[in-house]
Amino acid sequence: xxxxxxFIIAVSALAMTALAxxxxxxxxxxxxxxxxxxxxxxxxxTGRFVFASLCDKLVDISPDxxxxxxxxxxxxxxxxxxxxxxxxRRGVTFHDGTPFDAEAVKFNIERMKTMPDSKRKxxxxxxxxxxxxxxxxxxxxxxxxxxxLLANLSDRAGMMVSPKAAKEKGAEFAASPVCAxxxxxxxxxxxxxxxxxxxxxxxxxxxxGYDEVVYSIVPDSTVRLQRVRAGDLDLAERVAPTxxxxxxxxxxxxxxxxxxxxxxxxxxxxxxxxxAKGPLGQNETLRQAFELAIDRNVINRVAFNGEFLADNQMIxxxxxxxxxxxxxxxxxxxxxxxxxxxxxxxxxxxxxxxENALADGRVAQIIQSMAAEAGFEVKLQPLETTxxxxxxxNGNFEAYIGNWSGRADPDPTLVSFFATTGSQNVNKFSxxxxxxxxxxxxxxxxxxxxxxxxxxxxxxxxxxxxxIPLYHPNWFFAARKSVGGVVMYPDGLLRLxxxxxxx
Amino acid sequence: MVSLLLRRFAVALPTLLLxxxxxxxxxxLLPGDPALALxxxxxxxxxxxxxxxxxxxxxxxxxxxxxxLGNLLQGDFGTSIRTRLPIGTMLIExxxxxxxxxxxxxxxxxxxxxxxxxxxxxxxxxxxxxxxSVFSLAGLSIPHFWLGIMLILLFSVHLGWLPAGGYVxxxxxxxxxxxxxxxxxxxxxxxxxxxxxxHTRSAMLQALSQDFIRTARAKGVERRRIVLxxxxxxxxxxxxxxxxxxxxxxxxxxxLTEQVFSIPGFGKMIVDGVFSRDYAVVQAVVxxxxxxFLLMSLAADLAYGLLNPRLxx
Numbered sequence: 001x002x003x004x005x006x007f008i009i010a011v012s013a014l015a016m017t018a019l020a021x022x023x024x025x026x027x028x029x030x031x032x033x034x035x036x037x038x039x040x041x042x043x044x045x046t047g048r049f050v051f052a053s054l055c056d057k058l059v060d061i062s063p064d065x066x067x068x069x070x071x072x073x074x075x076x077x078x079x080x081x082x083x084x085x086x087x088x089r090r091g092v093t094f095h096d097g098t099p100f101d102a103e104a105v106k107f108n109i110e111r112m113k114t115m116p117d118s119k120r121k122x123x124x125x126x127x128x129x130x131x132x133x134x135x136x137x138x139x140x141x142x143x144x145x146x147x148x149l150l151a152n153l154s155d156r157a158g159m160m161v162s163p164k165a166a167k168e169k170g171a172e173f174a175a176s177p178v179c180a181x182x183x184x185x186x187x188x189x190x191x192x193x194x195x196x197x198x199x200x201x202x203x204x205x206x207x208x209g210y211d212e213v214v215y216s217i218v219p220d221s222t223v224r225l226q227r228v229r230a231g232d233l234d235l236a237e238r239v240a241p242t243x244x245x246x247x248x249x250x251x252x253x254x255x256x257x258x259x260x261x262x263x264x265x266x267x268x269x270x271x272x273x274x275x276a277k278g279p280l281g282q283n284e285t286l287r288q289a290f291e292l293a294i295d296r297n298v299i300n301r302v303a304f305n306g307e308f309l310a311d312n313q314m315i316x317x318x319x320x321x322x323x324x325x326x327x328x329x330x331x332x333x334x335x336x337x338x339x340x341x342x343x344x345x346x347x348x349x350x351x352x353x354x355e356n357a358l359a360d361g362r363v364a365q366i367i368q369s370m371a372a373e374a375g376f377e378v379k380l381q382p383l384e385t386t387x388x389x390x391x392x393x394n395g396n397f398e399a400y401i402g403n404w405s406g407r408a409d410p411d412p413t414l415v416s417f418f419a420t421t422g423s424q425n426v427n428k429f430s431x432x433x434x435x436x437x438x439x440x441x442x443x444x445x446x447x448x449x450x451x452x453x454x455x456x457x458x459x460x461x462x463x464x465x466x467x468i469p470l471y472h473p474n475w476f477f478a479a480r481k482s483v484g485g486v487v488m489y490p491d492g493l494l495r496l497x498x499x500x501x502x503x
Numbered sequence: 504m505v506s507l508l509l510r511r512f513a514v515a516l517p518t519l520l521l522x523x524x525x526x527x528x529x530x531x532l533l534p535g536d537p538a539l540a541l542x543x544x545x546x547x548x549x550x551x552x553x554x555x556x557x558x559x560x561x562x563x564x565x566x567x568x569x570x571x572l573g574n575l576l577q578g579d580f581g582t583s584i585r586t587r588l589p590i591g592t593m594l595i596e597x598x599x600x601x602x603x604x605x606x607x608x609x610x611x612x613x614x615x616x617x618x619x620x621x622x623x624x625x626x627x628x629x630x631x632x633x634x635x636s637v638f639s640l641a642g643l644s645i646p647h648f649w650l651g652i653m654l655i656l657l658f659s660v661h662l663g664w665l666p667a668g669g670y671v672x673x674x675x676x677x678x679x680x681x682x683x684x685x686x687x688x689x690x691x692x693x694x695x696x697x698x699x700x701x702h703t704r705s706a707m708l709q710a711l712s713q714d715f716i717r718t719a720r721a722k723g724v725e726r727r728r729i730v731l732x733x734x735x736x737x738x739x740x741x742x743x744x745x746x747x748x749x750x751x752x753x754x755x756x757x758x759l760t761e762q763v764f765s766i767p768g769f770g771k772m773i774v775d776g777v778f779s780r781d782y783a784v785v786q787a788v789v790x791x792x793x794x795x796f797l798l799m800s801l802a803a804d805l806a807y808g809l810l811n812p813r814l815x816x
Contacts, residue, residue, distance in 0.1 A: 033775065035541075036587040043542070116553045119542070174587040190586055190593050191775065192670060192767035216669055218765045222652060223668060227765075230659035230667040386535030386780055393539065423547065 023211040024501050026483070028494065029224040029236040033191045033217045036174035039159035040111060040118045045405065045492070046215075048156065049237060052493040053196050053213050055179035057158035058086060058105070059150055061408050063258075063489055065319060067150045071100065071160060071180065081145030081445055088136045092203045094162035095184035102138040106130040107163040109140065122423060123152040123412075145443035147450070151409035155491070182208045182496050191217055209485065209500025228253060228478050235479040235486070237494065241307035247478045256477040258488025259309065259318040261406030263413070264360075266352070266367065267467040271428030272395025279343070280350050281398060287465040289339035289348075293374035294367055295331035300471055303362040309472040313458060314404075314413050316472040318490060321410045321451055323458035336374035349377045353391055354401040356382040363470065364401060395426050402467070408490065410454055411442045418461050429466035507804070515797045522793045523786060527568050530782050536560055537584055537780035558584055571786065581783035585775075590787045593772065598791065600670060601768040604691070604761075605753035607684050611692025612699055612749070617742075619696075620703025624738075625730065627708065635700060642697030647690050651763035654686045668765040687764040691757050695749045702745050706738035713737075736810050743810065747803040751796045 034047035039055055042048065060070040072086040092100040109130045112120040126146035131139045142149070152158070165178035177185050182204065183196035194215040198208055216233065218224040221240040227233040229250055239247060239255075247255045268287055269276045280286050296310035312328035315321055340348060352367065354360040361382055368378040383391065391397050404424070407413055415438050416424040418431070434457055441453040461467070475492040484502030487495060538554035555561050559570060574581055580590035623635040659667035665686055671679040710716065711734050719729050758770035769788055776784035 033586070035585050038587070041587070117550055117557065119547075119550065121550070122547055171587070175589075188588070189596055189767060190583070190588050191771050192596070192765075216765060218668065219762050219771070223655065223763050223765070226652070226655045226660055227667040227669075230655070230663065232659070232666050232669060385778060386533075386540045389539055390535040
């Protein structure tokens with residue numbers, strides 16, 4: 001026994017020295033294969049997850065959702081809020097050696113605004129023109145004051161790609177992207193892996209601890225975790241709430257948890273075609289009764305082991321603009337029945353449509369059984385994702401479980417869902433008062449005044465309840481203890497900066 | 504032999520064409536178009552319209568099909584609309600993985616299925632026969648997904664002998680490649696082994712009960728020779744049919760097993776393709792799989808000839 005143990009120790013010591021001599025590789029397990037690796041085209045979480053190593057942005061967010069410098073060192077709003085001037089970091093180069101300067105910023109913003117299939121058009125819509133002031137100074141002129149612009153630039157709209165590479169590669173750019181992040185693209189094998197190596201010319205190279213990062217695609221959450229436990233991955237993103245116990249009990253693993261900005265909500269069709277004509281679509285009081293009939297904490301406990309955050313707002317409590325004046329109402333079946341009676345009904349039928357994923361299915365069933373106690377006859381309609389999305393966009397649903405990834409700033413979420421012309425306002429909710437408040441808030445540079453406007457807006461959408469927010473998912477990464485410096489961000493993306501092998 | 508091959512190929516081409524047409528039109532019946540699946544969370548109407556135009560989704564289905572076929576004849580499988588990667592390259596990456604996994608699984612299946620099927624037939628009602636029945640029942644009923652996770656727990660997490668998943672190309676590191684393939688091949692192989700074992704057993708029982716076997720026994724032919732030279736080749740014909748079909752199935756991709764072990768093969772490619780309405784990807788994979796199936800049935804025909812001299816003429 002003793003000799004066996006001695007032998008194992010000797011072998012592992014040898015293995016460790018061999019490892020130390022090798023280049024340090026960070027092996028990350030991701031749930032899905034990203035879509036196109038071009039910041040202008042990307043529309044997936046895993047795409048953004050990979051961009052965190054490849055592509056730096058003009059600005060970044062801090063863990064507490066403040067805007068912090070990245071490729072831009074500082075910025076200044078014009079007094080009328082109609083333009084913003086960025087001072088750019090000097091000496092930065094793209095992975096192909098092209099210098100990063102004001103011209104490059106102009107090229108990028110214009111590329112994202114004009115590429116026909118660009119997904120960044122809405123985020124950059126208020127940018128009217130881009131002016132090169134000096135090699136390291138660039139001014140964005142806006143068609144109207146738009147405070148959330150900085151938050152938009154902290155995501156894909158602010159990612160800078162090499163103008164030279166973008167011109168040369170054209171439509172093939174996504175197959176081998178060239179950016180200015182800490183790692184440069186090496187190879188991608190679809191549905192298998194994406195490999196990137198440390199870029200020696202990175203402006204902040206001193207903070208980069210791994211020589212190489214490999215993102216492996218491991219779709220099943222349990223398997224992803226097993227591979228971290230077995231040591232063939234260093235870190236797995238999005239560990240399922242049901243697997244967290246195993247992570248906490250494993251001495252070799254560390255659980256990294258953080259609050260996110262995403263929200264899951266139950267949307268009611270209040271004004272889009274035939275399906276809006278049901279009792280819940282027509283009657284605000286019935287929707288309030290529905291909210292009182294369900295217990296968000298039960299949804300969280302039963303569907304997510306209590307690991308997510310039950311909440312009644314679209315904006316999570318971690319956001320500085322969260323409204324503390326509107327706490328979640330406690331479940332009250334008697335009151336719900338009373339409201340149903342007031343509306344002159346006893347049984348209220350409603351059909352909930354949702355994407356046929358495990359989590360939404362469980363949530364729908366829990367809602368169904370709780371709402372039944374108050375008198376709601378809930379029918380469930382699970383659909384395969386793309387079919388469900390088609391119905392969602394066409395307003396072909398009575399109620400729909402929506403999963404919104406959220407944004408750093410409250411504006412995109414609230415405007416998309418509640419402004420009359422909002423891109424996600426597929427249930428056709430409309431309130432002139434709310435429209436005016438939201439437009440005022442996006443132009444308000446003073447944070448306290450802006451917060452007051454969002455307080456009012458929250459009051460309005462929580463009374464109309466065209467959507468009942470249910471919970472905010474939290475981010476869970478499982479990492480081996482050998483990975484040092486993991487910091488959780490509300491966008492759920494793994495920053496490589498500061499990450500290093502721990503002893 | 505040559506004329507058989509030629510005849511087979513003459514039939515194969517129209518079959519492939521028909522398969523591709525069928526799949527192409529069936530895909531169009533799916534609700535939800537790729538422009539929606541592609542447009543991302545914001546789904547701006549302009550972008551959706553552009554994508555529909557750009558990928559010719561507004562054209563009538565026959566026009567779309569003709570365009571696809573035209574490109575294919577020039578050797579161009581098209582580009583995945585989801586990842587913007589060339590599909591030809593994707594196929595070249597996945598095909599060897601899928602073929603290797605299918606071959607190894609088939610090897611496992613034959614190594615377990617044939618001998619145990621023969622032994623079970625030689626001693627019907629013995630504990631060996633019952634043991635083989637229990638194994639085949641288990642092989643057929645244990646879900647691959649569950650078996651995969653259990654194997655990972657045992658061999659990767661607890662014992663640390665094998666990697667829990669991932670794929671290393673054989674050309675890069677043969678040992679790592681085989682270590683990575685061991686568990687998935689075992690999972691897929693046991694399922695196929697169970698079927699092969701059941702069929703081998705019943706075919707052998709039937710063959711052993713025939714007159715020529717009794718005659719051979721009466722002539723005093725050695726038992727070993729009776730089994731291997733007289734009964735087995737007769738029993739193998741249905742088994743070969745079944746084996747080639749199963750091999751074809753393995754080649755079409757084993758979605759769940761690929762998912763558990765993160766093997767980048769055909770299975771996941773086609774599932775993702777269907778879900779994101781990436782028509783060109785689905786077309787390409789189906790076409791490849793159909794071609795492989797046709798090749799397999801040709802191989803089965805050739806094997807019959809070897810096993811049964813009467814079919815050689």
